[in-house]
Amino acid sequence: MNQATDALAAMPSLLAVAIAALMSAFITWTSRPLLQRYALARPNARSSHRIPTPQGAGIAVIAATLIVASVWAAFAGVTIPPALIAATVLIALVGFADDIVSLPVLLRLGLQAAAVGAVVFTAPDTARIVPALPLALERSLILIAGVWFVNLVNFMDGLDLMTVAEVVPVTAALLLLGWLGEVSWPAALIAATLCGGMLGFAPFNRPVAKVFLGDVGSLPIGLLLGWCLLELAWRGQAAAALLLPAYYLVDSTLTLLRRIARREPFWSAHRTHFYQRATDNGFSVPRVIGEVFLLNLVLAALAILTVRAGSMAVTSFALSAGAVAIGFVLRRFSRPQAS
Template identity: 55%
Template sequence: MTLAPLIAVPLAAALSAGLIVLLKPLLQRYALARPNARSSHTMPTPQGGGIAIVGAALVAAALLTSLFGIRLVGTEGAALAFAVLVLAGVGAVDDIRPLPASLRLVVQTGAVAAVVATAQGRLLPEGWAWLELPAALMAGLWFVNLVNFMDGLDWMSVAEFVPLTAFLAGLGLVGGYAAEPALVAGALLGGLLGFAPFNRPVARLFMGDVGSLPVGLIVAWLLFRLASQGGLAAALILPLYPVADATLTLLWRMRRGEKVWQAHRSHFYQVATVNGFSVMGVVARVFALQFALAGLALITLLWPFWPVTLLCLALAAGLVGWLLRRFATPRP
């Protein structure tokens, strides 16, 4: 057990909020998101707050690894930090001047591949390594993009990932999660908390691709590390809402023959605002659901028996399905 994740939260939160205050005039000038037909906002709003989230998380994690003597094995830490910076850089450029989808995909694939190739732990037996690595690459690439897709409403990313990262950091504090990813989870949690006041509905600042892409990569790595140390069911349950919303929306758009790489407003959480839910009503429900999923994930770790695991997976799927159905149904 180590106190590093606990210390990382206020440290990264202070750094994140401070960076936002310093950078906001520049973002207001060079990275202004103007509303269009696919936007959820109605006023021009600066984007790029993810610079502060990611920067604060990296700095806090780096400082505390030295202070507490925590080291990622081999090149895992360096590869993760490099990949996060690459995605942040591409996202920053894309926020200011949109890049071709093909170029973004190539860069994302390289970044995810670097993390997958160096990540410690495996899920499948040694003889199946040939299948695990490409499967992890595809899953990681999709997760990075779905986090980007799901960042389309004020506080949505905060509602999705504050409970998740808080759960993982807390798990590390009691010795149920490796010290290295627990520290990273605490640092990312702090970065999100420092950003949250500026993104509160109605948002004065958006995260932007500079934040959503690297946050997606970090969370994917955190979940892989959790799964590789015996928490596969928990790793599936924790991100189930954003995975379900983004995946079902993608499949239905493909079925309708739409260009899936183009921006749209057909995610369940976006449709909910058309169906009579307020923005705060949407994110509050997602926030509550994420805490419920964290509770189910904890049960699978405390009682790792297959009947308990199957029951928790079924309950998680039922809760997520219920909320998606609520969002898709017009309110009276």
């Protein structure tokens, strides 16, 4: 370990989680009156909520994540990429503008691509997933995947506590991998504070939610989470980086492909994600969230197993088991429940 790692490892990382949680909860609580006045999400045919609810509490989550991570990193001598901080602020501003006045799709995607590109193309040339590919091609593919990941996190933020049920298990697993030396400390630190930020937000978002994240939260959460997973993949753990967010990836991608096949306007809001269909099929919101949370714990365990085992046979088993588990949950969500 280097000096920075020693310093951070010697400190209780859970303290960073706790401080970020408290800061996020405090900012959410104090900002609710303003959000109620200026950023009210009114229900429509595609909404899962039934009463007007303020949105924009993602400001609290992102502020807590970046502030606590930056202060902690400075104290421990750890460097968080400046491009990541700047890109997160940019994409949060894009989300905030979209929460207040809906932005044109192309403008929104262009700004998102600029934010993701700033992170991807400023990474060291030694950071590779598939060294056999030309660097420019690999980075371009990562850029496309990054923009998709940012948007799919936004798409999946359509039910009370859904993003909490996804982000908390993933970031907790990344923090554990950081303790085990399998993830860079900057990524582990961002994961820890993002986990705390989401935990502080959770009491306000439990059914029936008092406040939503809004695009100002879901978009930068997607960017930060995607960067942490990319750091994991750059360390030779691509299977784990796929397993951790696999439920989100599969639900969003299958839904997108299905809408394209039906020639639907796939870029517009809708209620055809599997988790949304589950509520239409008789599942209660707590039941959907509970099953997604348990599924993500299983996927996190499988991801950690692939990293620690370092075996192709174990990795193949974990990927297969993860696919079966996701398929089982999606099938349940797709079928009406007996009354």
